Amino acid sequence: MEKKLYTIIVYTENIAGMLNQVTAEFTRRMMNIDTITASSSSVEGVHRYTISLWGEEDSVHKVTKRIAKKVDVLKADYYTDNEIFFQEVALYKLSTPKVLADSYISRMIRHSTARVIEVNDNYTVVEMTGQTDAIVELYNEFVARDCILQFVKSGRVAVPRASQEKLSDLLFDEDYKRKAVK
Amino acid sequence: MGKEKITGCEALMRSLVNEGVDTVFGYPGGSIMPVFDAMYDYRDVFRGVLVRHEQGAVHAAQGYARSSGKVGLCIVTSGPGATNTLTGISDAMLDSTPVVVIAGQVPSAVLGTDAFQEIDFVGITQPITKWSYQIRRAEDVAWAVARAFYIAGTGRPGPVVLDFTKDAQVALTDFEPVRVDSVRSYIPYPTPSQSAIEEAAKLINGSKRPFMLVGQGVELGEAHKELVEFIEKADIPVARTLMGLSALPSDHPLCVGMLGMHGNYGPNVNTNECDLLIAVGMRFSDRVTGNVRTYAKQAKVVHIDIDHAEINKNVAVDVPIVGDCKEVLPMLTALVERASHKEWIESFRQLNAIEHEKVIEKALNPGEGPLLMGEVVRKVSEATGNSAILVTDVGQNQMMSARYFKFTKPHSILTSGGLGTMGYGLPAAIGAKIAMPERTVCIFAGDGGLQMNIQEFGTIMEQGVAVKIILLNNNYLGNVRQWQELFFNHRYSWTPMLNPDYSLVAKGYGIASRLVTERAELDDAIKEMIETPGAFLLHVAVKEEANVMPMTPPGASVNEMIFE
Numbered sequence: 001m002e003k004k005l006y007t008i009i010v011y012t013e014n015i016a017g018m019l020n021q022v023t024a025e026f027t028r029r030m031m032n033i034d035t036i037t038a039s040s041s042s043v044e045g046v047h048r049y050t051i052s053l054w055g056e057e058d059s060v061h062k063v064t065k066r067i068a069k070k071v072d073v074l075k076a077d078y079y080t081d082n083e084i085f086f087q088e089v090a091l092y093k094l095s096t097p098k099v100l101a102d103s104y105i106s107r108m109i110r111h112s113t114a115r116v117i118e119v120n121d122n123y124t125v126v127e128m129t130g131q132t133d134a135i136v137e138l139y140n141e142f143v144a145r146d147c148i149l150q151f152v153k154s155g156r157v158a159v160p161r162a163s164q165e166k167l168s169d170l171l172f173d174e175d176y177k178r179k180a181v182k
Numbered sequence: 183m184g185k186e187k188i189t190g191c192e193a194l195m196r197s198l199v200n201e202g203v204d205t206v207f208g209y210p211g212g213s214i215m216p217v218f219d220a221m222y223d224y225r226d227v228f229r230g231v232l233v234r235h236e237q238g239a240v241h242a243a244q245g246y247a248r249s250s251g252k253v254g255l256c257i258v259t260s261g262p263g264a265t266n267t268l269t270g271i272s273d274a275m276l277d278s279t280p281v282v283v284i285a286g287q288v289p290s291a292v293l294g295t296d297a298f299q300e301i302d303f304v305g306i307t308q309p310i311t312k313w314s315y316q317i318r319r320a321e322d323v324a325w326a327v328a329r330a331f332y333i334a335g336t337g338r339p340g341p342v343v344l345d346f347t348k349d350a351q352v353a354l355t356d357f358e359p360v361r362v363d364s365v366r367s368y369i370p371y372p373t374p375s376q377s378a379i380e381e382a383a384k385l386i387n388g389s390k391r392p393f394m395l396v397g398q399g400v401e402l403g404e405a406h407k408e409l410v411e412f413i414e415k416a417d418i419p420v421a422r423t424l425m426g427l428s429a430l431p432s433d434h435p436l437c438v439g440m441l442g443m444h445g446n447y448g449p450n451v452n453t454n455e456c457d458l459l460i461a462v463g464m465r466f467s468d469r470v471t472g473n474v475r476t477y478a479k480q481a482k483v484v485h486i487d488i489d490h491a492e493i494n495k496n497v498a499v500d501v502p503i504v505g506d507c508k509e510v511l512p513m514l515t516a517l518v519e520r521a522s523h524k525e526w527i528e529s530f531r532q533l534n535a536i537e538h539e540k541v542i543e544k545a546l547n548p549g550e551g552p553l554l555m556g557e558v559v560r561k562v563s564e565a566t567g568n569s570a571i572l573v574t575d576v577g578q579n580q581m582m583s584a585r586y587f588k589f590t591k592p593h594s595i596l597t598s599g600g601l602g603t604m605g606y607g608l609p610a611a612i613g614a615k616i617a618m619p620e621r622t623v624c625i626f627a628g629d630g631g632l633q634m635n636i637q638e639f640g641t642i643m644e645q646g647v648a649v650k651i652i653l654l655n656n657n658y659l660g661n662v663r664q665w666q667e668l669f670f671n672h673r674y675s676w677t678p679m680l681n682p683d684y685s686l687v688a689k690g691y692g693i694a695s696r697l698v699t700e701r702a703e704l705d706d707a708i709k710e711m712i713e714t715p716g717a718f719l720l721h722v723a724v725k726e727e728a729n730v731m732p733m734t735p736p737g738a739s740v741n742e743m744i745f746e
Binding site: 012013017020021024028061062065066068069071072073074 | 304305308309312313314333365366367368489490491494495
């Protein structure tokens with residue numbers, strides 16, 4: 001089976017130890033997480049994890065079901081890149097003297113979607129929001145110009161393309177609640 | 183308003199009463215002393231069973247739970263007390279057994295400082311529990327206990343851990359009894375899809391050779407009657423997994439035997455002959471499927487399970503029905519046509535007759551030579567009117583007792599199916615006898631497994647637990663020796679075992695015993711065991727190098743069983 005990049009979106013109760021429970025399902029299969037973003041969701045008290053990893057669909061499907069089954073997990077689904085909108089954020093810290101000395105660098109920044117968020121005598125911080133390829137491409141160009149001091153990139157955040165039920169609707173759905181009681 | 187304040191421990195006691203707890207298996211220690219102190223005032227409410235090792239506490243709670251259908255409870259201390267429960271918790275997770283393990287924990291102020299007997303019990307147990315939670319405030323006790331029992335006992339049952347810090351045990355709190363009957367992120371009883379049920383009924387009605395596989399889910403769902411009504415209407419032969427052996431009486435006309443590596447020939451061969459496989463409350467374990475690539479490829483598969491994550495896990499399913507079998511089976515019964523599959527059912531009988539001639543007859547009536555496990559098991563079963571609870575240890579004793587014990591009542595097989603825990607049997611039998619005192623409890627163990635938790639003889643002595651222990655002693659770690667013989671060129675590495683004088687060991691604990699070495703003594707010895715009012719150790723010297731047969735060799739297809 002073919003390996004693809006998948007994004008798993010998990011909603012959990014906001015309690016200590018949840019991340020450990022979710023990631024343990026990957027550890028058990030020695031599946032290597034590519035990126036992970038954890039934050040609060042639009043529903044109060046509910047946390048959202050966006051996890052990306054390379055894998056075969058069969059194992060991604062099974063691991064998602066195992067995560068969904070956990071008592072304090074509200075919902076877990078997996079997507080291919082075609083099924084979601086996703087973005088990452090990167091910060092590039094560049095040497096200001098080198099940026100000033102090489103006008104190609106500032107031209108590169110202007111021609112990309114990146115923006116400068118801090119300049120001082122020593123360094124310049126550039127931020128870019130985009131997809132992995134574009135972020136890495138810009139990084140490689142900075143490396144080629146020998147101006148990069150530090151580089152950091154976030155995990156992805158993603159929303160599915162398909163219109164789907166909102167989590168808050170799901171939580172207050174009477175039929176959903178009924179299933180909790182025998 | 184001056185409401186009475188109570189300690190976290192007292193809140194625990196009242197919460198346990200609220201959950202209907204009548205028995206606690208446990209072992210005290212530093213971090214849980216306030217709880218055991220509180221239990222001193224509840225001696226008349228809870229039967230306190232002091233085990234001799236915390237592993238025994240969990241297995242006893244498992245035996246209690248599996249035989250009674252209630253949630254089993256054990257209470258242990260932090261650190262080593264807690265880590266000693268890990269095998270039992272894992273066993274309960276794999277075999278869907280509802281147990282709650284409450285462990286002491288160091289005071290919350292010193293958490294994370296490597297305090298004496300501190301371990302990250304929640305962190306360790308998260309992957310092997312349904313829910314694992316640390317109680318750090320006395321006011322959370324009522325909620326946490328209610329939630330623990332609710333989660334352990336509902337849906338697909340499983341183990342729950344409560345890690346109780348010492349400061350929370352002694353802190354003062356208001357107390358209101360809490361009842362938890364839902365958790366918003368947890369769907370224990372999914373609503374079965376009507377269209378899936380209709381689709382399954384259509385497949386069943388069109389099938390010429392339907393075959394049903396029944397697992398422990400039927401026992402956990404208390405769907406025995408619903409199962410019989412369904413199979414009798416649709417006339418479908420049924421095989422049971424090891425874990426589901428007492429889901430259907432052994433002598434039911436539609437019962438065609440046991441599945442698995444050492445199961446019966448008919449059901450294993452016909453798995454690859456049927457045109458429809460209907461699996462209920464079972465998980466297509468690798469011990470059942472053999473080589474999964476050649477497993478039932480010719481058949482359509484209907485899988486009924488309460489756990490969504492079991493669907494398509496090991497075997498591709500055509501019609502999944504996610505729901506409680508007690509609800510699903512009557513819905514199916516209503517839609518299936520009354521049918522007759524005489525010839526098909528007869529084909530199981532014919533295949534089983536081959537096994538009978540090649541294996542079973544020789545196992546039950548060897549005539550001469552050393553005693554064999556099979557004949558001992560069958561005779562004990564018959565001496566109890568086939569109505570006892572069978573508890574097994576793990577290994578040859580487990581397979582032979584599963585093969586030759588007979589079942590007439592539900593909740594009568596207690597065995598470590600998923601984890602295969604040697605040492606499970608003796609403490610599980612103690613828990614079963616305490617839960618079901620009116621039933622006869624027979625535990626079959628080998629000389630290896632018995633010694634893994636033999637310290638629980640002390641619990642039997644102290645509690646007066648009338649379990650019937652049948653030691654099938656072959657002076658080997660028999661199952662490993664069998665594999666060494668068959669697949670490792672007879673190299674008996676680390677499997678011969680020098681045994682103690684078990685009658686002396688039993689005597690030390692005040693347990694009556696008898697050693698049987700001759701076939702002629704067997705009936706009388708079994709009679710003595712059954713008639714002795716208390717615990718009894720029947721020590722049977724069985725053939726040293728005997729194999730469990732038939733067998734699906736590792737990697738082979740389910741229909742490629744060997745007889746020798």
